[in-house]
Amino acid sequence: MEWTGEALLIGVRRHGESSVIAEAMVAGRGRCVGLVRGGRSSKLAATLQPGNTVQLTWRARLEDHLGAFTMEVLQSRAAGLIADRKRLYLAQTICEHLHLLPERDPHDRLLGMALDLIDHEPDAAALARFELVLLDELGFGLDLDSCAATGVTEDLTHVSPKSGRAVSRVAAEPYRDRLLPLPSFLSARGNASPDDLRNAFRLTSHFLDMHLWSPRQIDPPATREPLIDMLTRV
Template sequence: MEWQAEGLIIGTRKHGENAVIIETMTAEYGRHLGLVKGGRSRKYAALLQPGNSVQLTWRARLADHLGMFTVEALALRAANLMESRQRLALSQLLCEHLRLLPERDPHPRLYAEALAMHENEADGEILARGLVKFEMRLLNELGFGIDTSSCAVTGETAGLCYVSPRTGRAVTKEAGEPYKDKLFALPEVLGGALEMDKAAEIEAAFRLTGHFLHLHIWSPRQLSPPSMRQALIEGLVNGLY
């Protein structure tokens, strides 16, 4: 068995005396692991870092084996990421999110969005909007999407402003107004019609995605939210004031 693809390194761990198992995200083969012989040598020290893009060749005797990776550099971002605490935290969070995906299950849109955010040097607001949309897509592709197609009460497709924390169904402002203290706001960045200032909109959007990530993914898997997430969100939001 053999394939070749471009991939984003999202995790590494030591194996034996001198090998490394790398975890990568590819468009064609999804989240995929493989062994790199000699991966702990100086030759690979700068290459096998999360956030780097590499050209991968994977070989294994059988499809369900771990297999071996041959790795060549495409874009070594790790050193530049270290120069910006915010961009480093963003990279770490994106990698942690991608590691939630089933192994070897292709998610080309998530891969493309994660790659674009690694390469984008835009300001905080653009990064914040891209990240919260990425979290929304992650929920959708894991089968826990927030239903913003129509109002759960009236069936209307326009004017959706709130989301139920239990069902993930959206409702219009009129239908949700009596219960708004128990509902999540659905800001425009996530397809809602609730008008808010920039900082409040981003905060509300991350509050919404964070709730459903915890409800459907982190809690059932007995995982804690990524440690860098809250600090990153606060930094992005503070930059909007």
């Protein structure tokens, strides 16, 4: 078995004395894992940096085997990321989010968003939307199109923390203290204020923890909160 594809490296961990296990998001194939023999050598150190785009070849005797990767760099981002703490934290947070995806399940929309985020100036609104799409692709998408109580599609201001459905201003009024604020930029066009951005991450944090972090008994990405603080600071 063999295939070749363009991929975003999202993680590397040691395996034995000289090799590593690499994880990559591959267009059309999703999150793939493979052994890189000699991956701990200085020769491969610059290549095996999360955030790099590589041309990846996977080989194995059978489809369900771990398989081995060989790769060459198409776009090296490591130096640029190290020089910019916001971009570094953003790339690390995105890579950790992509670890949540099931193996070998294509998620090209998320891969495209991830590359766009990493290659541009850090954008808090874009990151919040990425987290919403992540939830959606994993089957836990929020319904922000209409009010859960009345069915109206305008003036949606809150979200139910249980159902993930939007609630209109009028319907939310008696229960405001039990609902999560819905920043308008997530459900409609418009600019986002620092408060809007903080509320957006409060929303995504709640549902990421409810559906992913707590059930899997894992911590949120260590870089996420510092990144959010930097991106929402006035």
